[in-house]
Amino acid sequence: MTTTDTRLESGTSDLYLSMYRDMVRSRVLSDRMFALNRQGRAAFAVTGQGHEAAQVGSAYALTAGADWVLPYYRDVGVLVALGMKPYDILLGLFAKAGDPTSGGRQMPCHWSWPEMRVVTRSSVIAANLPHAAGIAYASKLLGRGEVTIVYFGEGATSEGDFHEAVNFAAIHQLPVVFFCENNGYAISESQEKQMAILHVADRARGYGIEGQTVDGNDALTVLQTTRWVIEECRRGLGPKLIEAKTYRYAPHTSSDDDRRYRTRAELEEWTRKDPIDRLRNRLLADGVLTPDADGAIRAAAQREIDEAVEAAERAPDPPDDDAFRYVFAEDA
Amino acid sequence: MALKTYIEAIRDALIEEMDRAPNMLVLGEDIQEGGVFRATDGMLERFGPQRVLDTPLAESSIVGVSIGMATNGCLPVAELQFADFAYPAFNQLISEAARWRYRSYNGWGCPMVVRIPYGAGIRGAMYHSQSIEAMLAHVPGLKVVMPSTPYDAKGMLKAAIRDPDPVIYLEHKRAYRMLKEELPDGDYTVPIGPARLRREGDDITVISYGLMAHECLQAAEELAAEGIDATVLDLRTLAPLDRDAIVAAARRTGKALIVHEDNLTGGFGGEIAAIIAEHAFDDLDAPVRRLATPDVPAMPFNGALEDFLLPSREKIADAMRDLAAY
Numbered sequence: 279m280t281t282t283d284t285r286l287e288s289g290t291s292d293l294y295l296s297m298y299r300d301m302v303r304s305r306v307l308s309d310r311m312f313a314l315n316r317q318g319r320a321a322f323a324v325t326g327q328g329h330e331a332a333q334v335g336s337a338y339a340l341t342a343g344a345d346w347v348l349p350y351y352r353d354v355g356v357l358v359a360l361g362m363k364p365y366d367i368l369l370g371l372f373a374k375a376g377d378p379t380s381g382g383r384q385m386p387c388h389w390s391w392p393e394m395r396v397v398t399r400s401s402v403i404a405a406n407l408p409h410a411a412g413i414a415y416a417s418k419l420l421g422r423g424e425v426t427i428v429y430f431g432e433g434a435t436s437e438g439d440f441h442e443a444v445n446f447a448a449i450h451q452l453p454v455v456f457f458c459e460n461n462g463y464a465i466s467e468s469q470e471k472q473m474a475i476l477h478v479a480d481r482a483r484g485y486g487i488e489g490q491t492v493d494g495n496d497a498l499t500v501l502q503t504t505r506w507v508i509e510e511c512r513r514g515l516g517p518k519l520i521e522a523k524t525y526r527y528a529p530h531t532s533s534d535d536d537r538r539y540r541t542r543a544e545l546e547e548w549t550r551k552d553p554i555d556r557l558r559n560r561l562l563a564d565g566v567l568t569p570d571a572d573g574a575i576r577a578a579a580q581r582e583i584d585e586a587v588e589a590a591e592r593a594p595d596p597p598d599d600d601a602f603r604y605v606f607a608e609d610a
Numbered sequence: 611m612a613l614k615t616y617i618e619a620i621r622d623a624l625i626e627e628m629d630r631a632p633n634m635l636v637l638g639e640d641i642q643e644g645g646v647f648r649a650t651d652g653m654l655e656r657f658g659p660q661r662v663l664d665t666p667l668a669e670s671s672i673v674g675v676s677i678g679m680a681t682n683g684c685l686p687v688a689e690l691q692f693a694d695f696a697y698p699a700f701n702q703l704i705s706e707a708a709r710w711r712y713r714s715y716n717g718w719g720c721p722m723v724v725r726i727p728y729g730a731g732i733r734g735a736m737y738h739s740q741s742i743e744a745m746l747a748h749v750p751g752l753k754v755v756m757p758s759t760p761y762d763a764k765g766m767l768k769a770a771i772r773d774p775d776p777v778i779y780l781e782h783k784r785a786y787r788m789l790k791e792e793l794p795d796g797d798y799t800v801p802i803g804p805a806r807l808r809r810e811g812d813d814i815t816v817i818s819y820g821l822m823a824h825e826c827l828q829a830a831e832e833l834a835a836e837g838i839d840a841t842v843l844d845l846r847t848l849a850p851l852d853r854d855a856i857v858a859a860a861r862r863t864g865k866a867l868i869v870h871e872d873n874l875t876g877g878f879g880g881e882i883a884a885i886i887a888e889h890a891f892d893d894l895d896a897p898v899r900r901l902a903t904p905d906v907p908a909m910p911f912n913g914a915l916e917d918f919l920l921p922s923r924e925k926i927a928d929a930m931r932d933l934a935a936y
């Protein structure tokens with residue numbers, strides 16, 4: 279595993295503060311989405327608590343709007359880092375008209391954001407990995423410098439689509455980053471039930487590409503590794519696979535009861551490695567953040583989410599006949 | 611007798627058959643923990659991890675290895691977590707399982723059951739709501755059953771497990787805890803194939819299957835109070851199909867309404883309508899009607915839109931009134 283223990287680079291404290299702020303905003307938003315489900319105000323929630331360092335750290339390595347992004351349902355942090363407003367994410371939670379991801383059609387957190395090259399995905403695990411390879415093939419064919427990143431859990435690496443996509447990307451040396459958020463579980467199934475290897479990154483070698491395992495709870499390591507990997511891709515040395523080891527703090531979704539398959543002791547142990555605490559302590563120690571400034575960041579996040587919930591919940595439903603739109607192009 | 615929900619009926623059938631047949635096993639994603647709907651709850655403790663098998667997240671291999679197990683003397687009952695995630699396994703179901711016996715000229719059989727939760731009405735959105743029966747029933751070599759009551763759920767699952775060929779067993783998620791019934795203790799089976807008349811009446815005929823058959827029956831009871839007396843035929847099995855029962859039910863009233871949750875075009879209702887047109891034409895007093903979900907790619911997450919699209923008891927009752935008045 280790669281870990282960073284260098285001093286913070288000078289002149290980057292604003293960047294790190296911004297990452298920290300987005301990790302906090304992502305956590306507050308995720309917690310709230312789950313709470314809204316528990317209060318009966320949202321039909322379903324799937325969130326990313328615990329994955330913030332992996333998500334925000336990697337997203338900060340992208341050139342937003344130029345690079346292609348295929349996130350999965352847990353990637354609240356990726357979208358927050360790319361600049362999606364909590365209000366817009368909440369329109370999706372409440373399935374309201376104007377939900378930018380699907381017009382209230384998809385489950386929450388099934389992202390799509392054409393302006394930012396965030397490509398639509400289904401709920402079908404791993405189905406979008408070949409799309410990422412195809413997008414990267416087009417980038418190469420058309421001579422564009424952009425890179426594609428596709429996010430997925432370790433569970434997805436059992437599907438044929440994972441293997442077919444990595445193989446295709448490797449054959450054609452495509453500028454694509456396969457970013458695995460390995461939280462050790464696919465719903466109830468722990469990693470030993472899913473694969474006979476310790477590291478998803480080891481799968482890469484079988485396809486002739488490089489795979490790296492990183493501490494997914496260390497935002498700075500994730501940022502640095504993803505930056506390096508993306509640079510390599512831009513120079514035509516892709517594809518690459520990154521495995522960020524992490525843990526999810528919430529149940530799989532609002533429909534899951536994780537107490538059935540995970541011990542509270544295990545959860546406790548990972549809670550002590552909270553990625554947000556980790557970055558905060560680092561920034562405090564380096565004098566980039568003060569306790570007061572931290573308090574202000576947290577309070578601002580709470581306020582922002584409060585206001586967004588209030589507004590999104592009041593937004594109108596789509597009209598009935600909206601259900602028939604866009605089966606095909608309307609201006610064809 | 612004991613009061614059982616639909617999902618308990620399924621679990622009881624699995625456990626009783628596992629007790630009976632030491633070569634039987636269940637497999638799928640999250641099965642050991644009980645499955646996401648808890649159909650296999652408690653089975654790990656009873657039968658151990660080799661016969662209650664957690665698979666990797668890979669549907670093609672869930673069905674593919676089941677075919678191999680069946681070929682070598684086991685009785686696999688696979689669970690695909692949602693109908694919407696069955697497509698990665700379609701290659702194995704359609705190219706392999708369905709053609710296994712036929713292509714080997716009866717040299718090999720594939721005694722396997724694939725349980726698949728289907729259906730909408732639970733705010734499951736585009737990928738946790740689909741009905742996939744028409745695609746599967748189209749393929750000769752697959753048996754397709756869709757029980758609508760706890761009694762049938764248990765008896766037909768047992769029949770499916772004892773069947774020598776691959777059986778697709780479609781269970782509606784909304785039925786799991788909503789439908790309850792007193793079931794006889796111990797062993798019984800309900801044969802794959804025969805449809806069942808749930809209600810007899812002389813005004814109109816309603817033909818359905820799966821959870822929609824239940825909704826049709828409820829609607830028919832409502833309409834009886836208004837003086838409209840309906841026959842309700844529950845197909846229970848789509849393949850092999852009980853054509854005689856369809857023709858007889860349509861002839862009885864001369865007015866047939868077909869209801870399913872799957873979308874209209876190319877839906878199974880078209881097949882039923884064709885059978886009626888071919889074999890009961892002279893007895894018809896009205897055009898055959900179909901009530902189905904409109905042709906949109908999938909159910910939206912928005913609750914109002916889902917209600918707008920999905921056939922419901924009220925929409926069925928309206929369609930029945932309409933047909934009765936023809």
Ligand SMILES: Cc1ncc(C[n+]2csc(CCOP(=O)(O)OP(=O)(O)O)c2C)c(N)n1
Binds near residue numbers: 430459465
């Ligand atoms: C093809 C397919 N099969 C099954 C499911 C149901 N399902 C949803 S998430 C999930 C587990 C995914 O685990 P992983 O890839 O590790 O991601 P995580 O949720 O742990 O972040 C399963 C089995 C699905 N969505 N798609």
Ligand SMILES: [Mg+2]
Binds near residue numbers: 432433464
């Ligand atoms: Mg996982």
